[in-house]
Amino acid sequence: MTKNQVIYRKQLLYRIHTNSLYIQIKNNDAWQDWLDSRFKAKSCAELSIGELRLTLDILLGNARDDINFKPDYAGRNLIRNKKIDKKKKNVDKQEAKPKSNKKQKRASSEKYITPNQFNYIKELAFALNMNEIDLIKFAIKQTRSIYIRLEQLEKISMDDATNIITGLEKIIKFKRKKEAK
Structure with missing residues (x-):
């Protein structure tokens, strides 16, 4: 925010x-x-x-x-992420030493998907002509979590969102290479 x-x-x-x-x-x-x-x-x-x-x-x-x-889960995630960032800053100030990789990964996995990430996932799925069910199946494979509706993707972690985006981008890149040949 x-x-x-x-x-x-x-x-x-x-x-x-x-x-x-x-x-x-x-x-x-x-x-x-x-x-x-x-x-x-x-x-x-x-x-x-x-x-x-x-x-x-x-x-x-x-x-x-x-x-x-x-x-409005996407809007609520902005607030949650802001609170997580604030907690992380307070911990960093108290600890004057650098964080370990485990602590950094845990802090980033606590964050939720941003509205921009959610919209980007929908845009990539649209570019691949995926319907809602196909996108949910793909998200299940990428994150190893179970989703029933598209709205549930608005509550996933930022790391899971990154995994879904990376997977969709790789599919698009592969299809473009295939079409170019």
Whole structure:
């Protein structure tokens, strides 16, 4: 997340937490239930910028209130990755010595796929004329994990996303060489 996104997110959180409807829901100890029924989240801290914007619009009466909105996992991953980076910086400052390779690998495997990686995977699959099922089968082979729907790929680790992207790029490169001959 950029500095501007962090500032905008904090502003949204401030506006939500000072809203009169929020205060009323919070006083009745129903805020967690309200968030869970709409976004499957326990706290506003877990929500993406788009979800925070929608929450504020609902509280202000500018958007229709509904339940079971589609969670924005790609946006939430940006927040999770930012928290992981922050923890990593704090550990690095405390340890003044360089990290071992195992610690670096563990820190990178904790990160989640970014929205750009997810979109790039979909673009590569489209270039290969893969449908959703073919892409899921390929992801299962590459990551050795089981996925049922394409939305589950929005929750994979950054390392798994890199493996999928590398595999798709190699297939495209191979097909281009084959067509050139």
